[in-house]
Amino acid sequence: MVPAVVKFMHPSVSSLTSKLLAFHTVNPPGDERACARYVGALLHDAGFRTREYEFADKRTTLIASLSGEGDTPPICFVGHLDTVPLGTAPWTRDPFAGVSDGGKLFGRGASDMKGGVAAIVVMAMRLSQCRRRKAEIKLIFTAGEETCCQGAEHVAGLGYTIGKAGAIVVGEPTANVPWLGHKGCVRYALKTKGVAAHASMPEEGVNAIYRAADVIKKLEKFDFAVPRHPFLGAPTLTVTTMASGTAINVVPDEATLSVDIRTLPSQEENEIRNQIAAVLGCDVTIQKLNEARGISTDPENPWVQQVYDIMEKLLGQRPKPAGAPYFTDASVLTPAFGKPPTLILGPGEPQMAHKTDEYCYLWKLELAVEAYTEIAKSWCEA
Numbered sequence: 302m303v304p305a306v307v308k309f310m311h312p313s314v315s316s317l318t319s320k321l322l323a324f325h326t327v328n329p330p331g332d333e334r335a336c337a338r339y340v341g342a343l344l345h346d347a348g349f350r351t352r353e354y355e356f357a358d359k360r361t362t363l364i365a366s367l368s369g370e371g372d373t374p375p376i377c378f379v380g381h382l383d384t385v386p387l388g389t390a391p392w393t394r395d396p397f398a399g400v401s402d403g404g405k406l407f408g409r410g411a412s413d414m415k416g417g418v419a420a421i422v423v424m425a426m427r428l429s430q431c432r433r434r435k436a437e438i439k440l441i442f443t444a445g446e447e448t449c450c451q452g453a454e455h456v457a458g459l460g461y462t463i464g465k466a467g468a469i470v471v472g473e474p475t476a477n478v479p480w481l482g483h484k485g486c487v488r489y490a491l492k493t494k495g496v497a498a499h500a501s502m503p504e505e506g507v508n509a510i511y512r513a514a515d516v517i518k519k520l521e522k523f524d525f526a527v528p529r530h531p532f533l534g535a536p537t538l539t540v541t542t543m544a545s546g547t548a549i550n551v552v553p554d555e556a557t558l559s560v561d562i563r564t565l566p567s568q569e570e571n572e573i574r575n576q577i578a579a580v581l582g583c584d585v586t587i588q589k590l591n592e593a594r595g596i597s598t599d600p601e602n603p604w605v606q607q608v609y610d611i612m613e614k615l616l617g618q619r620p621k622p623a624g625a626p627y628f629t630d631a632s633v634l635t636p637a638f639g640k641p642p643t644l645i646l647g648p649g650e651p652q653m654a655h656k657t658d659e660y661c662y663l664w665k666l667e668l669a670v671e672a673y674t675e676i677a678k679s680w681c682e683a
Contacts, residue, residue, distance in 0.1 A: 317419040319399025322408035328383035333444040337361040356455035371435035374467030380418040381446030384410035405660040412649025417472030424673035457637035474649025483625035485564040485595030497554040506552035513556035566595035593632040
């Protein structure tokens with residue numbers, strides 16, 4: 302569905318980012334539909350074919366495509382429309398107003414990643430004016446990325462929706478430095494059991510919290526025993542939450558720990574689970590909560606080197622192989638597309654993601670549009 306009225310056809314990247322920030326897409330609940338339809342209307346009027354897919358009510362993923370004339374497979378630009386919650390700390394500026402101050406644009410999602418989405422859309426509108434294209438341009442704007450790539454999983458699982466891609470650019474925050482991949486993620490709930498008793502007679506019970514404390518100590522020293530990745534480094538394990546107890550005067554008979562593991566592309570979830578089980582023993586129950594795969598692209602890939610050439614001119618120095626500690630929708634879409642070369646490249650500040658008073662530099666938004674435009678032209682122009 303496309304709205305009948307579009308307020309402007311050729312917005313600046315800063316004004317479009319501000320407009321996107323005004324859509325309340327905090328996840329949960331997400332509610333990306335209105336934002337997706339606004340973006341879809343802009344792209345439809347620029348000549349793109351647009352399609353919507355929902356994995357739940359108002360949880361809308363938008364796919365837009367502009368055809369090419371040759372046999373070169375499409376280039377795909379990826380972004381997500383949802384944002385994380387505002388947090389408990391007060392903001393000094395309205396997180397949905399898109400206020401500019403001191404060369405920065407403030408708002409929830411300015412860096413992660415409505416600024417990147419806006420830059421992709423402005424690039425796409427520019428490219429739509431090119432008369433001859435040897436390859437299709439494909440855009441995927443997902444719902445639910447912040448909750449383990451729900452929208453990407455949905456469209457990839459439909460089988461017929463995403464088609465093909467020869468290269469992927471993910472507009473997540475990298476301060477406009479192209480990264481060659483990202484770590485994956487596996488999250489577990491670990492449960493320890495005890496025996497309840499009156500807190501005045503703890504010897505009559507078994508304290509599940511004490512058992513959980515032993516688990517934490519073991520995990521603090523856990524070694525994955527895998528080689529470091531050339532640009533992603535080593536995997537990490539972090540205990541992030543703990544829940545236990547029913548009352549202050551009862552010895553707890555169960556404790557649950559949440560564990561967040563950032564993985565390398567070579568690691569498999571079942572192997573990680575077996576490693577942890579071997580260290581913790583059979584008295585600890587391990588439940589997988591969710592998983593996202595890591596990805597890695599060869600730095601010597603010809604397209605990567607071509608992008609490096611483009612970014613060297615824009616940045617004033619040649620990029621070096623690097624990767625993201627966070628995961629992106631590429632964990633789903635790259636394998637779904639047959640593992641084409643994938644770069645993460647966006648205007649946002651990585652350190653601003655999920656923070657109070659999140660911002661993106663205005664000049665980096667402009668630079669991202671130039672970078673995306675040059676990358677798309679080098680792939681698509683006949």
